[in-house]
Amino acid sequence: GAVVSQHPSRVICKSGTSVKIECRSLDFQATTMFWYRQFPKQSLMLMATSNEGSKATYEQGVEKDKFLINHASLTLSTLTVTSAHPEDSSFYICSANTRLYGYTFGSGTRLTVV
Amino acid sequence: SQQGEEDPQALSIQEGENATMNCSYKTSINNLQWYRQNSGRGLVHLILIRSNEREKHSGRLRVTLDTSKKSSSLLITASRAADTASYFCVPSNQAGTALIFGKGTTLSVSS
Numbered sequence: 001g002a003v004v005s006q007h008p009s010r011v012i013c014k015s016g017t018s019v020k021i022e023c024r025s026l027d028f029q030a031t032t033m034f035w036y037r038q039f040p041k042q043s044l045m046l047m048a049t050s051n052e053g054s055k056a057t058y059e060q061g062v063e064k065d066k067f068l069i070n071h072a073s074l075t076l077s078t079l080t081v082t083s084a085h086p087e088d089s090s091f092y093i094c095s096a097n098t099r100l101y102g103y104t105f106g107s108g109t110r111l112t113v114v
Numbered sequence: 115s116q117q118g119e120e121d122p123q124a125l126s127i128q129e130g131e132n133a134t135m136n137c138s139y140k141t142s143i144n145n146l147q148w149y150r151q152n153s154g155r156g157l158v159h160l161i162l163i164r165s166n167e168r169e170k171h172s173g174r175l176r177v178t179l180d181t182s183k184k185s186s187s188l189l190i191t192a193s194r195a196a197d198t199a200s201y202f203c204v205p206s207n208q209a210g211t212a213l214i215f216g217k218g219t220t221l222s223v224s225s
Contacts, residue, residue, distance in 0.1 A: 006156075032210065034212045034213070037217075042204070042217075043215045043217050043218055044157075044202075044215040045214060045215075046212050046214060049212055079191045091154065093156060093157070095157075095212075095213070097141070097210050099209075102147075102162065102173075103147070103159070103213055105156050105157040105159075106156060107156040108154075108155065109154070110154065
């Protein structure tokens with residue numbers, strides 16, 4: 001089946017620094033990748049949809065200059081949290097969709113900003 | 115895509131008992147999926163049921179779909195402690211668009 005590899009699984013960074021999260025589709029091409037954020041004891045909230053070769057589409061209330069999404073190839077989408085602050089501490093997870101295998105999720109990244 | 119609404123929000127049972135979770139949605143769908151999420155982990159796809167199906171089984175899982183009532187249910191039989199997780203129903207009416215998650219049902223199975 002389709003596998004999305006997400007790295008890192010955990011990251012701790014200092015306030016004010018930037019963190020990059022990668023999602024790779026291992027055995028299929030993902031023209032679209034979805035990025036979600038989940039705060040403790042809450043549901044997954046869609047942040048943005050990344051499209052290969054074009055600009056990402058952000059959900060209302062998500063700062064596009066803070067959460068930079070790059071989808072430069074059919075197998076890699078990245079989310080960079082810029083100038084991270086403690087309130088950005090969350091669980092970030094990506095997802096891709098294929099006709100054959102449906103929706104596949106990465107294993108998630110636990111970001112802690114100190 | 116639209117968001118499903120799971121009920122109850124929390125469910126606590128003993129090992130061996132059955133767990134039933136319900137889901138309601140608002141508009142017509144092509145299919146509905148159930149996912150499980152263990153605490154702080156990624157999502158596991160459990161079952162996809164299409165709009166023309168009424169019931170589907172997978173191991174200890176049984177999913178029903180009633181499109182006239184816009185509702186679905188997930189039954190876990192003979193529950194185990196390892197079933198402790200959050201469960202989400204995700205209705206979909208447009209292939210390829212982002213899935214939208216509700217608050218889910220948090221299931222606790224004690225031994």
